Amino acid sequence: MIPKTVGGPAEALDGVKDGMTLMLGGFGLCGIPENAIAELVRLGVKDLTCISNNAGVDDFGLGLLLQKHQIKKMISSYVGENDEFERQMLSGELEVELTPQGTLAEKCRAAQAGFPAFYTPAGFGTEVAEGKETREFNGKMYVLEYAYKADFSFVKAWKGDEAGNLIFKGTARNFNPCMCGAAKITVAEVEELLPAGSLDPNEIHIPGIFVQRIFKGEKYEKRIEQRTVRTRN
Amino acid sequence: MLDKNGIAKRIAKEVRDGFYVNLGIGIPTLVANFVRSDIHVEFQSENGVLGMGPFPFEGEEDADIINAGKQTITTLPGASFFDSALSFSMIRGQHVDLTILGAMEVAENGDIANWKIPGKMVKGMGGAMDLVASAENIIVAMTHTNKAGESKLLKRCTLPLTGVGCVKKIVTNLAVLEVVEGGFKLLERAPGVSVETIAEATEGNLIIEGDIPEMVI
Numbered sequence: 381m382i383p384k385t386v387g388g389p390a391e392a393l394d395g396v397k398d399g400m401t402l403m404l405g406g407f408g409l410c411g412i413p414e415n416a417i418a419e420l421v422r423l424g425v426k427d428l429t430c431i432s433n434n435a436g437v438d439d440f441g442l443g444l445l446l447q448k449h450q451i452k453k454m455i456s457s458y459v460g461e462n463d464e465f466e467r468q469m470l471s472g473e474l475e476v477e478l479t480p481q482g483t484l485a486e487k488c489r490a491a492q493a494g495f496p497a498f499y500t501p502a503g504f505g506t507e508v509a510e511g512k513e514t515r516e517f518n519g520k521m522y523v524l525e526y527a528y529k530a531d532f533s534f535v536k537a538w539k540g541d542e543a544g545n546l547i548f549k550g551t552a553r554n555f556n557p558c559m560c561g562a563a564k565i566t567v568a569e570v571e572e573l574l575p576a577g578s579l580d581p582n583e584i585h586i587p588g589i590f591v592q593r594i595f596k597g598e599k600y601e602k603r604i605e606q607r608t609v610r611t612r613n
Numbered sequence: 614m615l616d617k618n619g620i621a622k623r624i625a626k627e628v629r630d631g632f633y634v635n636l637g638i639g640i641p642t643l644v645a646n647f648v649r650s651d652i653h654v655e656f657q658s659e660n661g662v663l664g665m666g667p668f669p670f671e672g673e674e675d676a677d678i679i680n681a682g683k684q685t686i687t688t689l690p691g692a693s694f695f696d697s698a699l700s701f702s703m704i705r706g707q708h709v710d711l712t713i714l715g716a717m718e719v720a721e722n723g724d725i726a727n728w729k730i731p732g733k734m735v736k737g738m739g740g741a742m743d744l745v746a747s748a749e750n751i752i753v754a755m756t757h758t759n760k761a762g763e764s765k766l767l768k769r770c771t772l773p774l775t776g777v778g779c780v781k782k783i784v785t786n787l788a789v790l791e792v793v794e795g796g797f798k799l800l801e802r803a804p805g806v807s808v809e810t811i812a813e814a815t816e817g818n819l820i821i822e823g824d825i826p827e828m829v830i
Contacts, residue, residue, distance in 0.1 A: 407660040407697070408683040410676065433697070460736035461683075469735070478735070481659060482701030482743030489698040500705065501746035505724075505777035508742060538677075550677035550694055551661045557696040585696075602676035605683040609671040 381576040384544035384594045389419035392567045392593045396532055398425050399452075403488060403533040403559040404432040404442065408461075408605050411552030412441050415569045415597040416534040420445055429453040431528055433484060433555055435465045440603050449473070455528075457481035461605065480508060483525050485555060490527035491562035492590065497526045533563035536597070537586070540570035541579050544588030553585070561590030569597040615786045615803045615830075620754050622647045622830045624713055624784050627752060628654055635659065635704065635744060637714030638682040640754040644713055655691070657709055659740040661700050664692025681740065701740070705747045712748035714741060716755045716780075718770045721796040721817035723780045725753065726772035738775060745776030757785035757814045764816035766790070766797055787811050789828060796820045801828045 386392045393416065396402075402420075406412030420428075421444050428451050435454050436443035445451050446464050453475040459465055468474035479487070480502040490498055499522035503509045513524040535556040538549035546568055548556055560566050573596040615623065621643035628634060628644070630652035636642050645665075648654055656665040658680040665680060666687040674685035703709055718726040725745055728738040745751060758764055766783065783790045788811045789801040796818030799811060802825050812819050 407681075408679065410660070410679050410683070456737060458737035458739040466735075476735075478737045480738055480742035481697065481740035482705055485697035485701055500743075502705070502743040504746060506742065506774045508738070548694075548696075550675065551658075551679050552677040553694055553696050554661050555697045558698045604674065604676045604679075604685060606679075606685065607674055608668045608684040608686070609674055610668045612670055 381543045382588070383542050384588060384591055385542045385573065386593045386595050388595055389415050392416065392569070392595045393419045393423065395565065396420070396423060396425055399427045400425070400531040401429040401431065401529065403528065403530045403563050404430060405535040405554065405556035405559050406432060406434070406441065407551065407554035408434050409437065409441050409603050411536050411548070411554050411556055412436070413534040413536040413569050414600055416567060417441065417444060420450065421448060424448070424450070426450045427452040429455065431455040431484070431488070431530060433457050433481060435459045435462050437461050437605065438464050440601070446474070453477065455479060455484070457484050478508070485558050487525055487528045488555065488558040488562045491529065492558065492560065495527055497524055499524055528562065530563035531565070533559040533566040535559050535566065535568050537568055537570045539572045539574060539579060540568055540594050541574045541576050541588070542594070543576045544568065544591030544594050545579055545584045546570070546586040546591065547579060547583060548585050557586050560586045565592045566590055567592070568594045570594065571597060571600060614806055618643060619803070619830060620784050620786060623789065623828055624752055624754055627782070628652070628711065630654070632710040633657055633663065633708065634711045634713065635709050637741070639715045641713040641715060642682065644754070657703060659700050659704065659744070661695050661697060662686070662688065662692065663695070664689050666692070701743050704740070704743055707747060707749055709748065711750045711752065712744050713752045713754055714744060716753045716765065717759070718765050718767055718772050719753055719780050719783055720767050720770045721792065723778040723792045724770045725775050725780050726770040727775050729773045731773065741775050745779045748779070751780055751782070753780050753783045755783070755785055757787040757811070764814055766815045766817045768817045787814055793820065798822070799825050801826055803828055804830070
């Protein structure tokens with residue numbers, strides 16, 4: 381067993397500097413690395429490029445970093461539900477690269493898997509493909525997309541062990557597994573941190589080899605964006 | 614003329630036994646409410662769930678179980694969770710049988726625009742570009758005209774495209790149409806709606822062959 385446990389967010393984020401490119405897991409506010417984001421706010425690092433499917437809401441998730449003007453460039457597939465984001469984007473303070481969701485996931489996975497680039501049909505014939513190499517395979521057109529290059533990857537899992545093995549819960553899994561091992565250093569935060577041997581190897585979603593640092597998040601707010609329910613008859 | 618539920622009801626008839634279906638946000642989400650109960654269908658949501666069920670009962674919502682619209686949901690027996698790359702492997706790899714999504718504009722060559730209004734609204738494409746570029750079977754659910762009364766079925770899209778030549782079928786509040794060589798082929802009229810009304814509301818070339826039946830919903 382190679383131990384990956386670090387004391388907490390401060391140690392986990394050691395080495396994060398201005399101008400770095402960060403990957404952050406989560407879909408909307410579901411499965412976001414809440415504790416790493418709080419630490420990024422505390423550190424006050426700026427000029428960040430953030431790769432994350434969404435940009436949080438005004439007062440939570442990556443919205444907290446936007447409030448403090450710590451993000452220079454955002455790479456996302458969907459950025460609605462965030463007024464401050466829209467304001468910064470329209471005023472030109474924030475650079476935004478909108479990427480189809482499946483392409484974003486695959487650009488992470490390609491980095492994880494050691495592929496420099498891949499062809500995808502998504503975005504062909506649209507402004508997303510402008511200036512990009514295209515190629516025909518079996519009569520269909522594809523766009524060449526490159527793997528991301530990032531300094532840190534911040535992911536959130538449900539359970540993890542000291543060896544860095546991870547298990548995710550529900551749809552909080554989303555981009556988190558694809559971002560593990562896709563940056564130079566992957567930092568995983570978990571709700572439950574267990575001794576090695578506590579997790580059944582058959583049930584591990586991400587092996588510890590993809591994770592350099594793991595810590596137990598102090599608390600999780602897990603804010604719900606759209607609380608939809610039905611009533612009992 | 615159909616309301617949103619009417620459009621969803623008509624589209625539900627296109628869902629066949631054994632289909633894996635991806636539903637977009639808005640009217641498409643409603644389709645799940647009208648699928649026949651005697652067939653086996655699984656709903657996929659691109660954030661990473663197959664086998665989506667109805668909204669949870671009050672007090673049972675789980676922040677870790679949502680759909681692509683960020684709504685709290687439940688799962689049905691046989692459901693599974695997976696990561697975003699695998700989710701789009703299902704979509705890009707054409708394992709999903711039917712994609713139902715909304716649109717701002719559709720052109721007679723099958724082009725679709727639904728993610729951006731320059732200078733006004735830029736929320737992003739989410740998974741829409743992957744879905745339309747990959748799916749074999751795409752149904753667009755939308756109103757026939759926009760709030761200004763202008764046709765959304767055009768010769769050419771005016772808004773930034775989401776995908777090219779990909780839409781096969783459109784169900785609106787007025788009609789069911791198929792995208793064929795040369796334009797929109799009118800298949801069915803909504804109850805009480807005349808062919809003339811549909812023609813007036815369609816800017817793109819409308820192909821009318823023989824008597825056009827009224828929808829059965």
